[in-house]
Amino acid sequence: MSLIARIALTGPPAEDPEDFFCASLSVIFPDDVTNQHGDSEHGLLYTSPHLPEPLNISLAEPSGDTERELFSHYLWNSSLMLAETIEAGTLGLDLSSGSSSSLPSQSQSKLSQENGASPIASPASDFNITGLSTIELGAGTALPSIMSALLGAHRVVVTDYPAPVVIETLRRNVAVNVQPSLAPSGALAEGQVVEVEGHGWGELDSPVAQANKHAFDRVMAADCLWMPWQHANLLRSVDWFLGQGPTARAWVIAGFHTGRDKLSRFFVKETLAEKGLEVERIWERDCDGKDREWSWDRGIEDVSERKRWLVIAVLRRVL
Template identity: 30%
Template structure:
């Protein structure tokens, strides 16, 4: 269901490789594509509410620092997150209870409805969830990625915002439900765990203090968990920017298992302090004795300060199941089909 929302343009004169590539999902029905697009190309997200969203995929970066960010693809977590925001932000009952191809998808409006909210997306890449948030009525949308990310350095995010938000009125589809007035949309460079944000064109030069954002009511984290070394920094960012004036303000986390369930579990354990697998944690600590004491101190400072108001797993067809820290017999191929969905709030 979710991967079928993404299509790539067909070349004017298709080659054998193009035909074969477009038929992969039909030929290999058990294999799931969890990333979409070719670096530097375009894909289309087919939205029920807003019609086609044309997305430029960032180019493959020339420097190693940028390649490690994996911003040059659209990942399934971003597609699932976009669907959640899109459906929950509807005004009608379909937002709470929708039949979709025989499966039932429920998104809790208390968290996923972004109408009137201030939204921050971390590690945005193509910025699909942010674009959907802006079209769905967010009061403000702040799109961020690492200052060295090709999503910023090649202007991919800027182009996606221009095409799908700023120029949208010129080519609205008949069933387009986007709001007539889109809130403020900003694009900044940002390094997780720090406080300053940067102009996307000025790597290393922070925005003036009066332009620095202060807080947000919704923070989107879609497929940003593949680097365990950044888990503490992600939690620090949430604690710094999540508005504490309302207990319903939250971080919306969607992450695939393609880099391992233990990687996802590690982030959730740090964020919530729920170390459900103490033995496994001890083994991890034995394997990382070389870590500095300062890193341990930082972990203790942020660990357990958030709570999972909701957490479950969802597959590419919209089927849901309970979250399991360890799922026996889950092969790597099967794991590619699933993502964890977590709503984190302050304790």
């Protein structure tokens, strides 16, 4: 099953010629993959076979160029990938034959490898969020955070740029979808706390930053690497919020649609080391769940092919 098969538009039917054209792209260009979903007039329905009911995702309506340039008014494939990976890891699913499968690592049994498991990806169990605390940076629609809350995370903090329309949309998505009736178990984690806060990357004097230094087991960032000039600030926030224990991890996923060079700069070993971080595992996965080795340079990449792939990285503290 394709990564984007879980997404459907809600709202009024398309009337603008541009809307009709966009909706027809998959027919006109069958090898092309849509990597951004929805708009301010059409929400999204996210249907997982492992959730009792679909999730209703609203999208922000940017009011100016600054807010529009954040591109938080779309759901990106990186968020879809992270949400499915968390789901697979937490529920113990074997999705090796489907989209965004969480596949065993090289340390898994020979039998698993013979059955098609990937020696490249992290083990599925590494993405189990049961009982953990998570924070999402640049959350956009908050889908990975919503999934974390429904699957049993103890504390979930959702952040994005502190623009009122962005934060309002996040709060609406959390309120509508973080409900016991939508959790696979029929209940949320006992004593669970879910918060939505504004946070500009690298701005560490804000209330949410001051109250949560090294407070999280997992830091999540989906499709946040397309602005190289913000990498240093994003890394400052990752370092600030990530716990200092040996099991703390940051999950960074991004699509290649803006170019490999822009993304790769974030993973430079020396830059990460300045914050006491290192890459534990990094690989590439396409929208059909196929894994391949991470590459710093694949030469000239076809645009349609490039859009199919995402990088998945797991960062940890250098101990």
